[in-house]
Amino acid sequence: MEAVGLNSEVLAGGKKFHIQTNIVEPGNKIISNVFDKGRVIIKKESLINGETDDEIKDLVQSLHKDVTSELQLLFYISEKVQTIKHAASNNKLGIVFSNRQLYDEAIKEFKKAIELDDGFTEAYKNLGEVYLKNKQYDEALATLTDGLAKQSDFPDLHNSLGMVYLEQGQYVEAIAAFNAALAKNSYFTKSHLNLSVTLLKSIMNDIDEDELPSFDKRREMAISHIQIVENFIDSDKLIEAYQHFDDDDLEKTVEVLQEVNRENYTTLGTDIENEFYLKFMFGGKGKDDAFIQEHILKLKELINKYPKYADLRNNLGIAYLIQCRNLFLNALEEFRQALKINPGFKKAEKNLKLAENDGKGFLILLRAILK
Numbered sequence: 001m002e003a004v005g006l007n008s009e010v011l012a013g014g015k016k017f018h019i020q021t022n023i024v025e026p027g028n029k030i031i032s033n034v035f036d037k038g039r040v041i042i043k044k045e046s047l048i049n050g051e052t053d054d055e056i057k058d059l060v061q062s063l064h065k066d067v068t069s070e071l072q073l074l075f076y077i078s079e080k081v082q083t084i085k086h087a088a089s090n091n092k093l094g095i096v097f098s099n100r101q102l103y104d105e106a107i108k109e110f111k112k113a114i115e116l117d118d119g120f121t122e123a124y125k126n127l128g129e130v131y132l133k134n135k136q137y138d139e140a141l142a143t144l145t146d147g148l149a150k151q152s153d154f155p156d157l158h159n160s161l162g163m164v165y166l167e168q169g170q171y172v173e174a175i176a177a178f179n180a181a182l183a184k185n186s187y188f189t190k191s192h193l194n195l196s197v198t199l200l201k202s203i204m205n206d207i208d209e210d211e212l213p214s215f216d217k218r219r220e221m222a223i224s225h226i227q228i229v230e231n232f233i234d235s236d237k238l239i240e241a242y243q244h245f246d247d248d249d250l251e252k253t254v255e256v257l258q259e260v261n262r263e264n265y266t267t268l269g270t271d272i273e274n275e276f277y278l279k280f281m282f283g284g285k286g287k288d289d290a291f292i293q294e295h296i297l298k299l300k301e302l303i304n305k306y307p308k309y310a311d312l313r314n315n316l317g318i319a320y321l322i323q324c325r326n327l328f329l330n331a332l333e334e335f336r337q338a339l340k341i342n343p344g345f346k347k348a349e350k351n352l353k354l355a356e357n358d359g360k361g362f363l364i365l366l367r368a369i370l371k
Contacts, residue, residue: 013075021064041100080282087117155184171202196225
């Protein structure tokens with residue numbers, strides 16, 4: 001296959017990004033990457049299925065253009081969000097930026113969300129976590145502490161605080177934070193896993209402090225937390241963790257437990273949902289039927305893979321309501337067109353009045369759900 005590739009520099013949000021699109025022959029794919037300071041922040045793929053060389057060139061150009069447009073749209077949405085005072089939108093945009101490793105932009109959005117609503121505990125958690133990703137530990141600790149001062153009953157804040165302490169090797173403080181999370185929610189399996197990892201890491205690093213139990217006791221405690229997790233998570237990896245533990249390979253045990261955490265607590269579909277919301281509300285995609293249908297298909301694919309994930313079902317319900325809204329607006333337009341063609345068409349006039357009156361409640365419902 002003839003070598004085909006595109007490279008370009010794009011200015012967006014006051015920054016310069018490099019976009020590279022190439023053919024990967026062994027996998028018969030076209031891959032387009034957006035780089036920010038050497039990091040891939042957006043990646044899209046397109047399969048090659050027997051196209052001619054000219055068709056492949058068109059596919060490369062099309063994917064390159066799509067990725068460029070997506071990057072520009074993201075920062076266009078950012079500008080639009082700044083024109084309103086809606087903390088939830090800033091928070092959603094911050095999550096999208098964080099998942100793209102655009103940490104400075106994410107920090108700005110989470111800070112704005114907190115400025116607009118200083119009781120928005122999720123924004124404190126998200127800001128603390130992005131500081132942690134960016135290794136700004138002092139800022140992470142200060143943010144999570146501020147969040148806990150607002151709402152000490154939020155277990156996620158305690159858990160995130162524990163992760164900051166763990167990252168810094170402060171095992172006593174990390175254990176206390178995870179225990180605090182579990183005191184608020186004893187079923188918080190994410191904290192059970194994190195606490196087990198912390199206990200095992202403290203043994204691996206030969207941490208012997210007065211505030212900590214003996215090594216044997218810590219091993220016993222670690223395995224008890226894994227056993228609790230087993231009641232809620234069905235994963236072969238937990239069996240693998242037990243096997244490594246029995247072999248006294250604590251490093252492998254920790255690796256597997258961290259994999260279990262990533263697999264089960266990556267917020268499935270959250271990035272898809274946040275991007276959809278932002279594009280729907282601010283990106284001019286509100287009446288794009290194809291865009292909404294594509295989102296529904298993505299959610300269905302995730303639900304087929306993770307049928308018991310409640311958030312995905314909730315998001316699909318919202319997507320169906322949005323689809324209904326567009327069909328409802330289409331119906332109103334058809335009644336209006338019927339009257340335009342025949343101004344004396346009483347049935348169309350009646351249908352339009354009924355739809356306009358009764359449909360107001362549906363549109364108010366949808367606005368309330370999306371708020």
